[in-house]
Amino acid sequence: MESARQMFTPRPVFETHDPNAAEALGIGVSDYPSVQQRLEALGCPFPSGVAVLPANFETITDRSEMKEVAEAPTIRKLLRSGGLPVSTLLPQGETSRFVLNRSAGWTGPAIFISAGLLSGNATAVSLAMGVLTNYLSDFLKGAQRQKGVSLDVIVERKGDRVCKKISYQGPVEGLATLAHAVARIADE
Amino acid sequence: MSEADPVVGEVNAAINGVLAALHITHASELQHAALADLDALHERLEVETQSAIANQDEARANLMLGFKCVISSLGSEIQMWLLLKSEEPEAAWDCLIEAQNAALSAGRAHPGFAHLDEHFQRLEAIEQLLFPPQVFMSSGLIVGRQTCSICQADYEACDHVPGRPYWGRFCQIQSHDIQLDHAAVVEHPADKRCRLISRPVEGGHRNYMTGRIEAGEDRTMNAKLLCAN
Numbered sequence: 001m002e003s004a005r006q007m008f009t010p011r012p013v014f015e016t017h018d019p020n021a022a023e024a025l026g027i028g029v030s031d032y033p034s035v036q037q038r039l040e041a042l043g044c045p046f047p048s049g050v051a052v053l054p055a056n057f058e059t060i061t062d063r064s065e066m067k068e069v070a071e072a073p074t075i076r077k078l079l080r081s082g083g084l085p086v087s088t089l090l091p092q093g094e095t096s097r098f099v100l101n102r103s104a105g106w107t108g109p110a111i112f113i114s115a116g117l118l119s120g121n122a123t124a125v126s127l128a129m130g131v132l133t134n135y136l137s138d139f140l141k142g143a144q145r146q147k148g149v150s151l152d153v154i155v156e157r158k159g160d161r162v163c164k165k166i167s168y169q170g171p172v173e174g175l176a177t178l179a180h181a182v183a184r185i186a187d188e
Numbered sequence: 189m190s191e192a193d194p195v196v197g198e199v200n201a202a203i204n205g206v207l208a209a210l211h212i213t214h215a216s217e218l219q220h221a222a223l224a225d226l227d228a229l230h231e232r233l234e235v236e237t238q239s240a241i242a243n244q245d246e247a248r249a250n251l252m253l254g255f256k257c258v259i260s261s262l263g264s265e266i267q268m269w270l271l272l273k274s275e276e277p278e279a280a281w282d283c284l285i286e287a288q289n290a291a292l293s294a295g296r297a298h299p300g301f302a303h304l305d306e307h308f309q310r311l312e313a314i315e316q317l318l319f320p321p322q323v324f325m326s327s328g329l330i331v332g333r334q335t336c337s338i339c340q341a342d343y344e345a346c347d348h349v350p351g352r353p354y355w356g357r358f359c360q361i362q363s364h365d366i367q368l369d370h371a372a373v374v375e376h377p378a379d380k381r382c383r384l385i386s387r388p389v390e391g392g393h394r395n396y397m398t399g400r401i402e403a404g405e406d407r408t409m410n411a412k413l414l415c416a417n
Contacts, residue, residue, distance in 0.1 A: 070331060070361070073344040081347070098334060100363060102378040103326035139351040141292040141305070147376045 027181050032154050032165040033058055035112055039089065049085030049117045050128065052076055053110040053154060055099050063089075066096035069109040075132070082131040084124060085117065105147030106140055108132070110165070115156040118186045125153075126179040136172045145172065153178055155185045193248070195236055199255050202229050206262060212269045219266050226263045230256060237356040247298075249356035254297035258304065261290035265311065272318070277397045278385070281319060285380045287311050297353045315380075322396060323384040324377035325411050332365025371411070385410040 035053070039046050042063040052075050054066040066089075079086045090096060101107065117124050136149060150169040157164065164185050168178050202225065208214060209222035233252045240248035264287035271280035291308040294301035334343035337360040348359040377383070386393035386402060393404035404410070 067330070070334070070363075073334065074350060074361075076344065077347065077349060095333075098331040098363075099369070100329040100331050101326065102329070102382070103372075103374050103376060105376060135349065138296060141295065141308075 026168075026170060027177065028167045029181070029185060030165045030167070032163040034161070035154060035156060035163050036161065043091075044089045045087070045091070047087030047089065047112065047114055049087055049114060050079055050124070051087045051089055051112045051114075053112050054089070054096060055109065057110070063094070066090065067099050068096050069107070070098040070100040071106070072098070072109045074135075075109060075111065078131050078135050079111075079128055082127050084128055084131075103147075106136060106149040108149065108151040110152040110154050112154040113156065113182060113186075115158045115161050115186070118155070118182075119158050122183075125182045126176070129175045129179045133172055133175045136175070140172060148172070149175065151175065151178070153182055155182050157188055158186050159188075193251075196251070199229065199233065203255075203258065203262065206266070209266050210262065210269070212272060214269070216270060216273060219270055223263055223266055226259050226266075230259050233259070241355055246355050250353040251298045251300065253353050253356045253358070254294045254301040257290045257294035257297055258301065261287045261294065261304075261307065261311075264290060265314075268314075277319070278395075281322075281397065282381050284311065284315055284319070288315070288380075293358065296351055296358070320397065322380070324374055324380060325371055325382045325384065326374040326377050327371050327382065328369040329363070330367040330369050331363040332367075333363075335362045335364065337362050382412055385412055 036046055038057060042060070044063055052068065052072045054060070054068045054072075056065065056067050060066060076086050076088070111128070113125060113128075132151070140149070148170050149172055150167070153166045153168075155164050155166060156162075166178060166181050166185060168175065168181075206222040206225055209219045233256050237249050237252040237256075240246075240252060264283045268280045268283035268287065271277070271283060288308055288311045291304045291311060294304040335341065336343050336346045336348050338348045338354050338357060339346050343361055348354060350359050350361050352359055373384075384396055386395045386404070387410075388404065389401060392401040393410060394401050
């Protein structure tokens with residue numbers, strides 16, 4: 001009887017194609033180490049605009065240990081193409097290795113937004129999220145899209161330059177909500 | 189542009205001619221003939237692609253890329269039916285996943301193929317109705333260097349973006365100096381061809397696809413971790 005009951009419980013054939021199917025886990029905010037101090041300790045220049053942080057940024061003791069998420073160079077390209085000031089962390093001539101995780105969905109690198117950029121360009125984060133949303137809407141199809149995306153934005157608050165991590169996990173279309181969260185945290 | 193292009197009509201007519209082969213009941217010799225037709229069509233499209241490039245018409249080159257993806261999807265599906273009829277379910281599974289991937293790629297190649305999402309849904313229905321649930325694998329790799337498949341430059345040094353079409357070709361990131369970091373069982377893999385093949389049972393290894401117990405004495409799982417694109 002048990003096996004017969006299972007036979008009459010078909011798997012949902014078309015469910016994975018709903019573009020809104022990715023569970024919107026929403027946005028979480030947590031403390032993050034001072035990016036300026038970490039970069040000083042590693043001997044890296046401080047970015048005046050946007051930078052992509054390596055996956056192991058919080059733990060490494062030497063910049064030669066840096067490992068970037070494999071998608072990091074794509075993010076830099078896209079943000080530059082959107083007219084945003086994107087900085088690289090390593091001095092000229094130095095390179096890092098990449099971490100390539102071959103699972104569905106899309107996990108982006110942590111994007112650092114400096115207080116200077118937030119003060120000088122109020123639309124920068126909205127522009128960045130728009131560029132990423134357009135790209136991911138084209139890039140992610142089928143089950144890849146159903147799994148959703150996750151992205152961390154590290155915000156340097158305008159007043160005290162304390163850093164906060166804003167984590168997003170959910171459908172591609174929800175990335176735009178990150179811009180509102182960044183604006184709110186930046187002004188705290 | 190596409191309405192006035194006589195090649196579009198010809199290719200659509202040729203594609204319609206092979207659709208009958210997309211059924212397991214269709215005679216194998218006719219399915220082989222359909223595959224030969226698709227091969228010939230692919231060659232024709234390659235000629236048209238080179239013509240579009242020579243005429244500096246990138247949109248048309250990408251349109252031809254979309255048609256090639258459609259042909260690849262149809263060809264892989266016909267191969268899948270043939271392999272199922274000859275009791276080769278593992279190779280059939282790989283063909284099905286290739287058919288799905290090609291259907292999705294068509295929509296990336298040119299907006300005129302956006303409706304291929306519906307064809308993808310049909311292929312996913314076939315996956316769920318004909319094949320048993322699979323245990324998928326994901327690999328974590330450490331990559332030393334990345335280059336662009338379009339211009340061969342260091343990936344960060346060019347403007348090409350992966351997944352986008354350029355002059356009849358998709359940009360892909362080429363990884364070099366690769367080390368395997370870890371492997372994991374996942375519900376949603378990047379590539380459904382990466383899966384557990386068999387698991388140890390009393391008397392050997394049971395194949396996840398056929399259920400047969402095959403030779404094997406050790407207690408390790410047999411998995412497929414990396415697949416060529």
